[in-house]
Each structure stands twice: as structure tokens, then as C-alpha cells.
Amino acid sequence: MKITRATTYVIGNPWKNWLFVRLDTDQPGLYGVGEGTLNAFARTVEAAIHELAPRYEGMDPFQVETIFQRMTRDLYSDGGQIHGNAVAAIEEACWDIIGKATGRPVYDLLGGRYHADLPAYANGWYAGPRTPESFSELAAKVVERGYKAMKFDPFGAAWRTMAPHDRKLSIDIVRAVRETVGPDIRLMIEGHRRFSVSEAIWVGERIAEFDPTWFEEPTDHTKIDATAEVARRLNIPVSAGESFYTTHQFAELLKTNTVHILQPDPSNMGGILRTRMVCAMADANYAVVAPHQAQGPIATAVCTQIGACTPNLLVSELFDEFNVEWEKEIVSPPVKVVDGRIQIPEAPGLGIDVNWAEAEKHPYQATNFLPLFAPGWERREGAAPDVVAADETG
Numbered sequence: 484m485k486i487t488r489a490t491t492y493v494i495g496n497p498w499k500n501w502l503f504v505r506l507d508t509d510q511p512g513l514y515g516v517g518e519g520t521l522n523a524f525a526r527t528v529e530a531a532i533h534e535l536a537p538r539y540e541g542m543d544p545f546q547v548e549t550i551f552q553r554m555t556r557d558l559y560s561d562g563g564q565i566h567g568n569a570v571a572a573i574e575e576a577c578w579d580i581i582g583k584a585t586g587r588p589v590y591d592l593l594g595g596r597y598h599a600d601l602p603a604y605a606n607g608w609y610a611g612p613r614t615p616e617s618f619s620e621l622a623a624k625v626v627e628r629g630y631k632a633m634k635f636d637p638f639g640a641a642w643r644t645m646a647p648h649d650r651k652l653s654i655d656i657v658r659a660v661r662e663t664v665g666p667d668i669r670l671m672i673e674g675h676r677r678f679s680v681s682e683a684i685w686v687g688e689r690i691a692e693f694d695p696t697w698f699e700e701p702t703d704h705t706k707i708d709a710t711a712e713v714a715r716r717l718n719i720p721v722s723a724g725e726s727f728y729t730t731h732q733f734a735e736l737l738k739t740n741t742v743h744i745l746q747p748d749p750s751n752m753g754g755i756l757r758t759r760m761v762c763a764m765a766d767a768n769y770a771v772v773a774p775h776q777a778q779g780p781i782a783t784a785v786c787t788q789i790g791a792c793t794p795n796l797l798v799s800e801l802f803d804e805f806n807v808e809w810e811k812e813i814v815s816p817p818v819k820v821v822d823g824r825i826q827i828p829e830a831p832g833l834g835i836d837v838n839w840a841e842a843e844k845h846p847y848q849a850t851n852f853l854p855l856f857a858p859g860w861e862r863r864e865g866a867a868p869d870v871v872a873a874d875e876t877g
């Protein structure tokens with residue numbers, strides 16, 4: 484069997500253009516799907532996928548490691564997250580092909596199914612005004628849907644530090660959510676790499692009374708000792724890793740013995756196998772994993788396969804039920820959640836397929852990205868056209 488070509492599709496989800504790939508083989512009707520969504524870089528990752536074509540076309544899709552090395556090590560240059568997402572889209576599609584060819588789900592190819600279903604936390608649910616009242620009202624609806632855990636960023640457009648009124652509003656939002664959902668719902672507080680070490684410690688000390696499951700990426704990922712310092716100083720768990728794109732970065736973080744909730748993102752990591760390696764690294768350090776998933780429905784399917792075979796999985800991230808309604812029309816079957824738990828599919832490969840004709844009805848838009856340092860980003864409506872125009876003109 485040989486890979487013949489990759490066809491890419493950019494789908495215009497309002498807050499982040501999704502990038503899907505279809506990887507065809509020389510076996511009639513046998514193809515795989517993957518995803519390489521990276522916020523504002525959909526077209527850039529798409530170009531990288533096609534530029535890498537000589538590294539995977541003509542290869543046997545069963546040779547996942549060789550294809551990975553041809554697309555990474557053999558090029559010598561480090562393309563960071565963009566490179567990782569391009570590689571991931573192809574690597575994931577290879578696993579989908581292997582699963583379909585063998586008639587097995589991907590998790591059966593990675594050690595076998597360990598979990599009956601997967602605990603999930605809701606994200607993307609707070610698409611409204613940045614007020615305690617709005618967060619409280621929307622959090623109640625999440626609980627009504629059966630979720631036992633939810634994540635949110637209460638910090639507005641904060642960067643490095645916050646003004647006194649922003650500090651108070653952020654803490655008031657966390658307090659309002661906790662009072663609304665009660666003590667038995669897990670709350671994950673998203674930091675989005677916003678803070679300096681001192682500000683992160685200030686925030687962490689004050690949200691501790693609300694018993695968060697974790698404080699996520701409080702400082703920038705490029706300075707691992709800063710993340711470790713925050714984790715060392717706080718009496719609440721710190722989670723990190725979604726922005727990493729190599730196993731070596733996770734090794735450096737684990738060496739500090741301070742962060743024991745790791746969040747590898749399969750898209751950044753170059754796909755399924757490297758993410759599963761990080762899960763094993765975490766296990767060797769008595770850590771748990773909560774793979775990051777803030778992309779599209781193929782990425783959800785990928786994380787479900789990884790979670791199904793990972794004993795030290797803590798929880799899965801889920802946006803799908805809070806995305807655009809038409810997501811259900813482009814992926815079959817859509818993710819199924821029962822009482823806050825993801826139901827694991829038994830179909831071969833990733834367990835899904837894409838309605839390509841429906842997907843093409845939602846074209847790319849330059850405004851479709853998450854402007855995390857612009858006021859109002861919580862509405863997940865993309866960037867304002869004037870902001871994009873200003874960025875493009877300098």
C-alpha cells in the first residue's frame with residue numbers, strides 16, 4: 484500500500500479556521516483523515532503539508548515512525564508548532580488508514596482499550612460578557628447538561644499583570660462560578676500563558692479558596708523554570724504542556740518535579756504516537772495527563788483514541804458541544820457525550836468520517852481566530868475586521 488496524495492480543506496469555524504486533511508492511498512476507497520488546526524495559521528500549516536509531500540507520498544502508511552522522521556529529523560530545521568501541526572495531520576491520517584485496513588480502532592493498535600468511557604470537561608461554554616452574572620448563568624447550563632467539570636479563563640485580555648479592578652473582576656468571576664455549580668464540580672482555571680511569575684502567584688493564591696482542579700499555563704511555556712517556580716510556590720496544582728511540541732520539552736518540565744498534570748496537544752506534538760509517548764513519560768513520573776484539544780472534531784476523535792488506551796488519563800477536554808451547530812453536519816458520527824462522559828467509538832481507525840461537501844460550505848475567513856489579548860475574545864466570534872486589517876497593513 485502507498486500514500487498517493489494529501490488533499491487539504493480549510494473550514495471556516497468562526498473562532499478558529501479548522502484545517503482537515505484527507506490522505507488517499509492506492510487502495511480504492513481507502514483513505515485517512517487528520518487535522519492540523521493552529522489558530523491563525525490555517526493557510527500556513529496547509530502550505531507546510533503540501534511542501535512536505537515528497538516526504539510522505541509513495542510511502543507505506545503503516546510505516547508511521549519512518550514517515551515521522553522523514554518529515555522532521557531529516558529536514559533538520561525546527562518549524563515549531565506550525566511544523567508539528569503539519570506533521571500531525573499526516574501522521575493521524577496514517578493511523579486512521581492503518582485502523583481501517585486492519586478493522587481495528589486506533590486505540591487497539593496502541594495497547595488496547597483501557598477505559599469504558601472518558602470523563603470530559605466542558606470548554607468554550609462561556610461565550611458571553613465578561614461578568615460574574617454571565618459566567619454564572621452559562622456555568623449552570625453546563626451542569627444541566629451533565630458535565631462534572633468545566634474550564635474557563637476569567638482574566639479578560641490580561642497580559643503579564645492586571646490592574647486592581649481587573650484583578651477583582653477575575654476573582655469575582657471564579658467565585659460566582661463556584662457558588663453556582665457547588666463544591667462537587669471540577670473547575671479548571673485557564674491562564675493562557677498570560678502572567679509574569681509574581682502575578683501568577685498572586686492569582687493562584689487567591690483562587691485557591693475555590694478549590695480548582697488546576698491552574699493552567701499561568702506563564703509562558705518557553706521559560707520552563709518560570710512555570711516550575713509558580714507551581715512550587717502554590718498549594719494548588721498547576722498544569723502545562725499544551726504549547727510544547729517535542730517530547731524533550733516535557734522531559735525538561737518533568738525534571739523540575741513540580742507539574743504533574745501534563746497537557747500534550749496531539750496537533751502540536753506531531754500526532755498520536757508522540758502524544759502517547761508523553762503519556763508514558765508522565766506515568767513514569769507519577770503524573771497524569773489531560774490532552775489539550777481546542778481544535779475541530781477530528782482532533783476530538785484523535786484525543787478520544789489516545790485517552791481510551793491511556794491508564795493515567797485524568798480527563799478529556801471537549802469543545803464540540805459548544806461549537807457551531809453545523810459541526811454535527813460535517814463529521815459522522817459526532818462525538819457522543821452521556822452524563823459528562825465521552826462514549827468511545829468502536830469503529831475502525833479514528834471512528835469518524837467527514838462530509839467533505841458540507842465542510843466546503845464553510846469557507847476560510849481571515850477573521851476566524853481567537854484574539855486572546857483583545858477585549859471580548861470570550862465571545863468567540865473571531866477577530867474584528869478592523870483589527871485584522873490593521874495587522875495586515877502594519
